Amino acid sequence: MPYHIVVCGSIVPDPLQTLEPVTSPTGPALKNELMLPAVLDPWAGHALFEAANLAKQHPGSKVWFVSMGPKAKLQQVMMTIAQKVPFELVAIDGPSSGFTEASEVAAALADAIQTIPGLDKAHLLVFGGWESASRGAGVTMQMVGERLGLVDQFQGVDKLTVRADGSLEILERIEGGKHQVSTCAGTPALLGWATGSLPEPPNNPQVGMLNMRTVMPALQKAKPVKLAGEGLAFASVSLPKQRRETRIVKDMAPDDIAREIVEWIKKD
Amino acid sequence: METILVLAHTEADGSLGKAALETLGAAKTLSASLAGSTLVVGLIGTEVQAAANQIAAAGAARLLGVAGAEFAQPRYSSDVLAVEALGKAAAATIVLAPATSRMNRVLAGATQRLGGRIDTHATGIAAADGKPAVTRWYYRQRMEAVLSRTQRPWVVALESGCSAAFAGAAGQASVELVSVALPAAHQRTTVTGIQAPSADEQTIRPDAKLLFVAGAGWTKKQADGQAHAAEAEQIILGFLGQTKSSLGSTKSLVDLSGEGQQVLKFMSHLNQVGQTGSTPRHAKGLATCCHGEEPHTVGWRFINERRAINLNAACSWAQGKADVLYVADAFAVMRKVNELLAAK
Numbered sequence: 001m002p003y004h005i006v007v008c009g010s011i012v013p014d015p016l017q018t019l020e021p022v023t024s025p026t027g028p029a030l031k032n033e034l035m036l037p038a039v040l041d042p043w044a045g046h047a048l049f050e051a052a053n054l055a056k057q058h059p060g061s062k063v064w065f066v067s068m069g070p071k072a073k074l075q076q077v078m079m080t081i082a083q084k085v086p087f088e089l090v091a092i093d094g095p096s097s098g099f100t101e102a103s104e105v106a107a108a109l110a111d112a113i114q115t116i117p118g119l120d121k122a123h124l125l126v127f128g129g130w131e132s133a134s135r136g137a138g139v140t141m142q143m144v145g146e147r148l149g150l151v152d153q154f155q156g157v158d159k160l161t162v163r164a165d166g167s168l169e170i171l172e173r174i175e176g177g178k179h180q181v182s183t184c185a186g187t188p189a190l191l192g193w194a195t196g197s198l199p200e201p202p203n204n205p206q207v208g209m210l211n212m213r214t215v216m217p218a219l220q221k222a223k224p225v226k227l228a229g230e231g232l233a234f235a236s237v238s239l240p241k242q243r244r245e246t247r248i249v250k251d252m253a254p255d256d257i258a259r260e261i262v263e264w265i266k267k268d
Numbered sequence: 269m270e271t272i273l274v275l276a277h278t279e280a281d282g283s284l285g286k287a288a289l290e291t292l293g294a295a296k297t298l299s300a301s302l303a304g305s306t307l308v309v310g311l312i313g314t315e316v317q318a319a320a321n322q323i324a325a326a327g328a329a330r331l332l333g334v335a336g337a338e339f340a341q342p343r344y345s346s347d348v349l350a351v352e353a354l355g356k357a358a359a360a361t362i363v364l365a366p367a368t369s370r371m372n373r374v375l376a377g378a379t380q381r382l383g384g385r386i387d388t389h390a391t392g393i394a395a396a397d398g399k400p401a402v403t404r405w406y407y408r409q410r411m412e413a414v415l416s417r418t419q420r421p422w423v424v425a426l427e428s429g430c431s432a433a434f435a436g437a438a439g440q441a442s443v444e445l446v447s448v449a450l451p452a453a454h455q456r457t458t459v460t461g462i463q464a465p466s467a468d469e470q471t472i473r474p475d476a477k478l479l480f481v482a483g484a485g486w487t488k489k490q491a492d493g494q495a496h497a498a499e500a501e502q503i504i505l506g507f508l509g510q511t512k513s514s515l516g517s518t519k520s521l522v523d524l525s526g527e528g529q530q531v532l533k534f535m536s537h538l539n540q541v542g543q544t545g546s547t548p549r550h551a552k553g554l555a556t557c558c559h560g561e562e563p564h565t566v567g568w569r570f571i572n573e574r575r576a577i578n579l580n581a582a583c584s585w586a587q588g589k590a591d592v593l594y595v596a597d598a599f600a601v602m603r604k605v606n607e608l609l610a611a612k
Contacts, residue, residue, distance in 0.1 A: 012407075013407075015408070019407055019410055019411065021411050021413075028413065030407075098406045098407055099406065099413075101385070102376075102386070103379075103380070103385060103386075106380070133407065133408050134406070134407055135406060136389065136405070136406065136407070136408055136409075137376075137386070137387065137388045137389065138372055138376070138388055138389075139375070139376030139379070139386050139388055140376075141376075142344075142373075142374070142375075142376035142377040142380070143376050143377065143379070143380045145377060146348075146377045146380040146381060147380070151344065151345040151348065151453060151454055151456075152344065152345055152456055152457050153344040153345075153373070153377060154344070154373075155344075155369075155372065155373045156369065156373075158537075169460075171463060172369070172373070173369065173538065174342075174369040174370075174462070175368065175369055175474060176464070176470070176472055176473070176474055177464070177465065177470060177471065177472025177538045177539070178462050178463065178464040179462070179463040179464070180342060180369075180459060180461075180462055180463075181459070181460045181461045181462065181463055182343070182457050182458065182459050182460060183457070183458050183460055184456055184457045185456040185457070186456075194537070195537035195540075230419075231385070231417050231418035231419040232385070232415060232416075232417055233415060233416050233417070233418075234413055234414070234415045235396065235401060235413075235414040235415065235416065236413065236414045237406070237411055237412070237413040238411060238412055238413075239410070239411050239412075240411075240412060240569070243588045243589075244574070244588055244589060244590060244591055245591075246586060246587055246588055246589070246590050246591065246592070246593050247591065247592045247593070248581055248587075248593045248595065249592060249593065249594045249595065249596075250581060250595045252594065252596070254596050254597060254600035254601045254603075254604055255604050257577070257594045257596050257601045257604075258601050258602075258604035258605040258607075258608055259604075259608065261554065261575065261594075261601070261605055262605055262608045262609060262612075264552070264573075264575065265478060265511060265552070265554075266612075
């Protein structure tokens with residue numbers, strides 16, 4: 001059965017960058033935000049790779065990647081991501097800050113999905129990361145799903161299996177390193193992915209060439225979106241100040257260190 | 269005048285879990301500091317009377333419940349209707365819920381239905397100038413924000429371990445049952461079970477006192493020029509078995525497993541702490557062979573006492589972030605630790 005898979009994903013600052021909050025006229029922001037190198041959000045990346053893998057297994061399937069961010073940043077990230085797996089980009093020109101209001105982002109994403117030409121909602125799977133590395137709230141996808149009328153939703157997904165009858169078996173992360181196993185009658189459904197089980201695909205220049213034919217026009221016609229953040233006020237945004245006085249133990253024998261550690265573990 | 273609704277689901281035995289009682293504790297404190305506010309509790313489960321009795325002394329103005337076999341399962345399509353119905357029945361302006369996997373799955377969708385706004389992974393909620401303000405972290409626990417909202421209802425999911433649990437005496441409570449019809453379209457999903465490693469293989473223990481973090485150094489070449497992954501496995505599992513601590517890992521170590529290099533067989537992405545992993549809460553943390561800069565160390569942002577074993581005295585993972593850094597070979601130290609633990 002062919003699927004129409006829409007993957008929602010944001011771009012985030014490279015996790016290795018030092019991040020510092022500043023106050024901007026529109027609310028909190030990151031210092032030198034536009035200068036920070038961006039990457040595809042890690043969980044959105046897992047969702048995209050899982051989508052591509054599913055599409056490959058089901059001929060006739062198609063993957064769209066819907067992303068909101070400043071156009072220049074999106075273009076920078078697409079230069080890398082477009083070489084990984086085949087997809088068609090649906091770009092929204094807006095902020096990618098973690099301080100934006102999730103419900104407003106969800107509205108923009110849902111609107112963009114609803115305007116995808118030829119989208120078969122009966123065979124629709126909406127994928128995304130279960131959280132982002134920016135806001136990290138894990139709420140946007142559910143609100144996108146509600147706006148699209150999807151009531152079969154799963155979060156923290158690590159595995160999706162399509163069974164012979166078209167039903168879906170889904171493993172979601174729950175507490176204590178366990179997975180909840182569910183079966184869903186079939187599409188449409190929404191899955192917020194955790195890490196899944198696929199490694200990052202290697203770069204494929206041919207895929208990149210194919211993708212870039214649609215990426216550049218998608219970026220050019222990206223709909224601009226302004227997010228008001230209505231009713232939301234930040235009293236403070238700060239880096240944790242606490243720095244511990246680390247006692248560095250250099251010349252102690254391993255046996256003595258072990259004794260000290262065991263005593264420390266045993267102490268209430 | 270705020271109406272504060274505490275939402276909770278029952279556990280398998282019909283009682284309320286620790287996270288739910290902590291949320292109730294936080295809600296009572298908030299309610300006491302917001303003049304004229306009303307506290308309401310909404311329960312979801314197969315049967316909610318026992319849970320209501322458990323919190324009979326909480327002082328809730330109303331105890332609402334959505335009950336039935338179809339609400340036993342942690343399933344989005346039924347839970348979203350239950351949360352929506354409770355939110356409306358309570359006419360809630362603030363909704364507090366524990367950040368369990370069940371609630372995290374459904375709260376945002378229910379908020380959308382209620383026309384409200386939501387904040388999750390909150391580490392605190394308190395009144396400031398007579399208005400509630402939520403504390404939560406952004407950019408994967410790298411910066412902390414305090415925020416408030418004017419929209420209502422305002423739904424907040426509270427992380428476990430951030431508030432004192434309600435501990436009142438049980439009693440006989442009167443529950444107002446809220447009827448929720450479940451259309452066929454909301455019954456397409458069935459929860460069929462739980463997949464979990466056997467007790468011996470389980471390495472993630474959220475309630476453990478100690479978090480043991482293993483870094484990629486365990487798989488690298490040692491002083492003899494050889495890697496000793498098999499011995500590393502034995503040492504780590506031996507330690508976990510004796511201390512019943514929880515196992516965390518750095519991203520670099522679990523990524524090796526994902527790339528097909530089965531370096532430590534028991535390690536998976538579920539163990540990963542930090543930027544793209546979890547940020548567990550434990551009383552103590554012991555990091556071994558972990559390297560990296562600030563972004564990687566957020567995994568133990570919420571660990572109270574921290575010690576590290578590392579060969580590099582200048583390691584950014586530990587400097588300024590751990591209480592004690594032992595500059596030593598983790599293999600030698602942990603081997604001896606296991607011996608001492610076994611002898612006691």
